[in-house]
Amino acid sequence: MKPARTRFAPSPTGHLHLGGARTALYAYLLAKQTGGQFLLRIEDTDVKRTVAGAEQEIIDGLRWLGLDYDEGPDIGGKFAPYRQTERRAIYQRHAKVLMDKGRAYPCFCTPEKLEKTRQEQTKRKENPRYDGTCRNLAPDEAEKRIANGETHTVRFKMDQEGTTTAHDHLRGDIVTDNKQLNDQVLIKSDGLPTYHLAAMVDDHEMQITHVIRGSEWLGSFPLHVNIIRAFGWDEPTWVHLSVFLKPSGKGKMSKRDSAEANKDGHSVFIKDMEELGFTPEGVINWAALMGWGVAEDDVMTLNQMIERFSIDSLTPSPAAINFQKLDHFNATHIRLFSTEDLAARLKPYFTREGLTVNDGTLQKIIPLIRERLTTLDDCVAFGAFFFKDAVSPAPEDLVAKGLDAKRSAEVAKKCLEILSGLSSIDHATAEPALRSYVEESGLSPNQVFGLLRVATTGQKVSPPLFESMEIVGREKSLRRLENAIEILEKI
């Protein structure tokens, strides 16, 4: 396949979300697989809706995901600028080309008038559409009004006869009756282009070979191919992706659904992912597989995806978001990281809890907690006690199952006696010693080890006991046991 040039072209109006991330990912994969380029273009032609900081969030999000672009607003490139508000003259020039060809015309209708017409049409149960008032204005009159400084827009002159056939890579030919199409605004009265003009011009100028975008564009797809054909340009390959549905599969994600997701530690916004303990690898893998049909073996790194990706195996049907699957992919990738890598990724989650992390200790606990982590921040729940001087177990947790506090204290004392007798507390020495005590005492391993676990870690659920004691160290382990005995005797 020839090198593909693809682009991610978001508008800076809100947070980078899952849908955008997946669109960017597919575009990135196609470009990288074919040895082409992936670029970022900011579609900020709606000045009123542009949100400060949104562009930076998009850039940060793509970087975090690992989707590095070859050309973009902050790094430049052969076809700079990559921010549409900075390309105003280019669109003006192209609008002029279309007007000269008789495929576009100035329109002097006011928004108020258009709105009124729309309401009347709706009332009459007609399809709301431009009524064509300015479509056939005499050229000299139009010119005069422009010269007079009358505010105007530029509209596309859509053929009113015949049909338009647009080809989507995933759906095949989509035939539309031209009567359904409208004379859309190309240049707004503020002089900036609408998406319809800007995106077509930029995709052509920037030599985009494959337009990968959301299926919300399917409605204006026929318009877009008409604009391109009016210019006489070649069309890119069009790939309209499916939309994401809420987990129930009933409709798109709403604000309420997002809040719901946040409640159980998930999010559809990329900016939240890191804080929630998700890895770029997990998020990417998860997002990739919603809409990309892979037969088997679906745990993949970015590089493996680049090798295996194909726009032919994308699916056109909507996909319900499944956060449990995100958990799965995240956990799976965590288990794939090297110890050093995982240590570096975990450290911030400990330090943000105010813990002082000893790097040597951190390395040692990785094998103990790695396969217990679903998200990176789970490391705190499992391993915070490694970095504390003392733990504060709940008294009731120290009482062994089936025993009372008094008896538990006796057991704890016996354990302390045994452990004190060891010159070093490690897995190899402590386990046999305590296990033989368990056997002769007639208690269950669960009772004795459970008590020791709570005493040592302060938790009922923890990494393996003896390995943990070894890392905590002899002195600290003994001190924690003594403390546990004190607590038990006070009950």
Add this chain to the structure above:
RNA sequence: GCCCCCAUCGUCUAGUGGACUAGGACGCGGCCCUUUCAAGGCCACGACCGGGGUUCGAAUCCCCGUGGGGGCACCA
């Protein structure tokens, strides 16, 4: 209201007319392992939206329903 798109286990999907007793993954249930929690191993449950065609033969092609989604702006 009009237009467009989509339709396989609960969810993501494989399947491109015979290799389908419809495969995989997540989840769910069970068992094994086991000092807790995980991980791992094994097993089970579980789907071609409905109706008509076409064909020797249809999950696969066509039509009609139904359901779901998207669009109908000087927003993208």
